[in-house]
Amino acid sequence: MGTILMKKTALVNGRIITPLRLIEDGTIIIKDNTIIDFGSKDQVTISEDTVVIDVNQAYISPGFIDLHIHGSWGGDVMSASEDDLVKMANGLVRCGVTSFMPTTLSGSLAELRKIASCVEKMGKVNGGARLIGLHLEGPYLNPKQVGAQNPKYIICPDPADYLPLFDKYSCIKRVSAAPEISGGMALGRELKKRGIIAxxxxxxxxxxxxxxxxxxxxxxxxxxxxxxxxxxxxxxYRVTGVLESVLLLDDLTTEIIADGHHLPPSLIKLVLKSKGLNRVCLVTDAMSAAGLGPGEYNLGGLEVIVEDAVPEIFEIETQKNNYVAKLSDRSAFASSVATMNQMVRNMVKLVGLNLPEAVCLATINPARMQKLDDKIGLIGKGMKADLTVFNEEFDILLTMVDGEIVYIK
Ligand SMILES: [Zn+2]
Known part of the structure; x- marks a missing residue:
């Protein structure tokens, strides 16, 4: 007998959400970094050389994918440090996230280059979630819709700036930009040509x-x-804006921050009714205090308070662990501190989706929108073994990235 055996693991006694269907009493077999078999107990044979893990009737779904996240667990993308990205990757697996796209805010081109060169070097973080590329949110935005972005850095897209950036950093996989500003349409064409999501x-x-x-x-x-x-x-005359256009046009996909604060359940239902369940994904849009719990934080010189309270006029009552960051006078949100497992929970408990539907929004849908669906986002033979295990309360019990257990509660 050779001493090198292929490592095989079986997760047994799980309720598998593929998420196209729910398989009760299910087994998943993982060899190295790949799912090689799955199904109900009697359909799957477990060979002797397999390490068996009993998940005790917990749910098993593909690992969650976050396409829009600025920070979490104390890590901040804008700090342009590998340490911060590692903090995010290691923390996110505790929320069931196995792949994420670090997302920038508007900054100087020099800052963006520095961040891109960090992400370019990193793939899967040892013991953490996988980085699936960089998402640039800005600086090519409309100053009229600046939101929480710093207006100082907002510029129009100029090929002399972005062509060298895209040439040098193949990690850039998505750009969020305003198409109507000068150069915005040419930017869209360039992104499409390069396979970058616009x-x-x-x-x-x-x-x-x-x-x-x-x-x-x-x-x-x-x-x-x-x-x-x-x-x-x-x-x-009434003039249709971006919001109504997105609701109307089937050719556009979109994303929601379902943190129990940004949008009430009625507006989330309106989005799902207009777009259908296939064209929407969940994103946290979170900043560095996500995962750290309630309290007062200083974020880049801004005093913020993280709490779970909602005002009386909001449709829902305060939900435990549904935290939000507000400016200290509570006049505005300061980004989000959402976690993906809480958002999947909210889609079930506040919006009324069934579990496979809610899981689609965090797995197969973002994988398709980012064109990663041949590798991740679905439990299927030959897919990457990126999995997360959770209970009825959506507490994450175990997370696996590339066949390796990276978190166990
Ligand atoms: Zn954002």
């Missing part, structure tokens, strides 16, 4: 400009309802 963001476009954006390579809309124009009246 997403409409912080935009004041009108309907005709959104259609033009689609014709010029844009396929997605960043955090629906936030940083986008809506219907307005001009000389007695």
């Amino acid at each position: 997403s409409i963001a912080h935009s004041s476009a009108v309907y005709q400009e959104v259609l033009a954006a689609l014709e010029n390579g844009y396929t997605h809309a960043t955090h629906i309802f936030s940083g986008m124009s809506s219907v307005q009246r001009v000389e007695a």
